[in-house]
Amino acid sequence: MKNADYSALAAQFGTPLYIYDFDEIGQRYTALKSQFGAHKSLICYAVKANSNLSILKLLASLGAGFDCVSINEVKRAVLAGAKPYKIIFSGVGKSDDEIKTALEIGILMLNIESGAELERVEAVAKSLGKKANISIRINPNIDAKTHPYISTGLSENKFGVVIERARELYLKAHKSEYLEPVGCHFHIGSQLIDITPIHEAAVIVSDFVSELAAAGVELKFFDVGGGIGVRYDDESEPDLYTYAQGILAALKGKEMTIVCEPGRYIVANAGELLTKVLYEKVNGTKRFVIVDAAMNDLIRPSLYEAYHKVVALNAKNSDKTSKTDVVGPICESGDFLAKDIALPSQNSGDLLLIKSAGAYGFSMSSNYNSRLRAAEIAIENGKARLIRARESFEDLIRLEKGLI
Template sequence: MDFLTLSDKYKTPLYVYDLDKVKNQFLNFKEAFSGRKSLICYALKANSNLSLINTLAKLDSGADCVSIGEVRRAILAGIKKYKIIFSGVGKSDEEITEALELDILFINVESEQELQRVESIAQGMGKTARISIRVNPNIDAKTHPYISTGLHENKFGVDTQTASRLYLYAKKSSFLDPIGIHFHLGSQLSDLEPISVAAQKIVEFARSLLALKIDLKFFDVGGGIGIVYEDEKTIKLYDYAQAILNALKGLDFTVICEPGRYIVGESGFLVTKVLYEKYTDKKRFIIIDGAMNDLIRPSLYGAIHKLSVYSKDKLDNTKQSIADVVGPICESGDYLAKDVLLPPLSPGDLIVFENAGAYGYSMASNYNTRRRPAEVGLENGKDRILKRREKFENMVADELRILKGDMNGFE
């Protein structure tokens, strides 16, 4: 990629996505499950840009959503309603109501009280709510504790004993239709064994539900397959699919997968510009115009994103030294890389962070009243804007309106 030209055209900090790679990653996932009834529901939380979602919608993708806002995004981007699932531990009454009005595929239920709310709301609307229940297999996915979701200590899902009771309750209800079962171990998974064991455990549980005449149709295995940020091993898609399909032998379920990071992670780059170099007695700092508000994963998880340096001038790699790459945010935790070996850099040189397509822009913020970056897509050798850089005027528009006395339009 010609990051120097892109930075001149769109300025920095800048997110750049290789949409051709996004398509290939999705089609590879789809192909891995091609021998079985399946639905690949892209997880919008990884990256919810409408143009990116639309790229997947054209390939017949479904959508995994964790807010009604993501459901709306999926529909706006062209995802068919009957291929949208709505997950998450904290759905409001308004969100449940809208999901039922939209008639999406199903709602993933994660607690007893949520099931009761869905039933009550459906009854009030005169509808039958299609549901799946998220079952917690209590298996260690061996990933970062912040993105682990399959243990009893996590907030997600219910244990099998509770799930059994909820399924029986739903079966007897005139306003609930339990059509699916769901589990998800976490994100950035690099070991197939926990996934295989969890699938077998949940399949055994699903068989017990079928024996109770609960007519399940969908087996949702979640997502979470990791990518290589530094030196992680990865799971081969064929092996992943076979582990799931082998567990499901003899069962006529449609398999649902919810990949996010795997689809978009490696396609994205955060392009930043060097502002200054700074030396103290003990440290060398390279200060860039990108910050933790643009890419929070290093500060939040201690995540490592490989980086590359680009300059219009020749770089002197014979004089490399260790440096921290930091941003302008007023926090000591505002860094994008630590202890990396870099040559002397000048203002205007670029530092590009790789594998930033997932949980980059989607977790960005306006901290320190910083504008979120522009997003650009590359497709068939051509670049196009996917989202313009935020304007200060738009950031403060509502507050300014209120400051001037306009108090209309509150929710």
């Protein structure tokens, strides 16, 4: 982060510490939005990537919509200032209570992922005397060529319905007194560096939309999901102009609002995790740098074997490095933040900076080993401010205290 005084931030806010560049978040959103020019578009930030209320407020102020996968994400977005008519509620397992609340809030649409879910939405809408705006998540069976844990567009994945089934569901919804089909949706996977599969899926779904129109089902929203990849190591980020032009070409002149659901692209490289070295350890020939951040703070390396660049901030002999694992205090062999990376010698109290940690960092953190979740700060116009206080032991036990 430009001109950041990490030592001062560590002294003021402690470590581990999540740091977000709000100026970069705003720039990323604006850059993507601008690619669609005069064509109607809605950029719905994927709340699951990072759900801090201050980040949501920033994006809402810029006109963003929000892609939510739980009713509490919907409530977070509304609390942060989102317009309900810019909120999409996705996910394969919505409860009746979640559906009811979403309809009462008046969101843009519920994204349907199965026939059984469509029936539940219809029943809940009928009980409320409302008509539910819906889209259906189509599984185009396109290989996104990404990590299997974040691939979502193949028939073997749990998400969406095949086109043949989607056709049946759209026709059923079109005839229903309590359902209003307004959009279509697909999302084939995350961290896509090659965006060709997105364009291929867009062509398939656009042709399907034409079939639906011929059957009398006119849709207004063409939702291409998220998945735009970012640079963690040596990847080349997709060109946004090429990305947008491929989608526009697939639409073939249809007057539909294009909906995108970026999460990682907006926040990943705008966030960093600052951690303090506790000590070094050598087991035989194996070197470890033990830090105060752990897999409960950033689980991506353990879960996906994901790479995050680690920068030594206090190293005096930066030209003398050796291979090391950067590990945390958690009682698990899988507790690591980096493996076999070159780092100079570290002393207790030195600081390491873990890059590209703005997405799926804090939002996937936990209290495993009864560890307290980190504080979060925003850097905006060169000034730092706290946007989530560090948890205390009282926070940790609040829901249990008095019940023993």
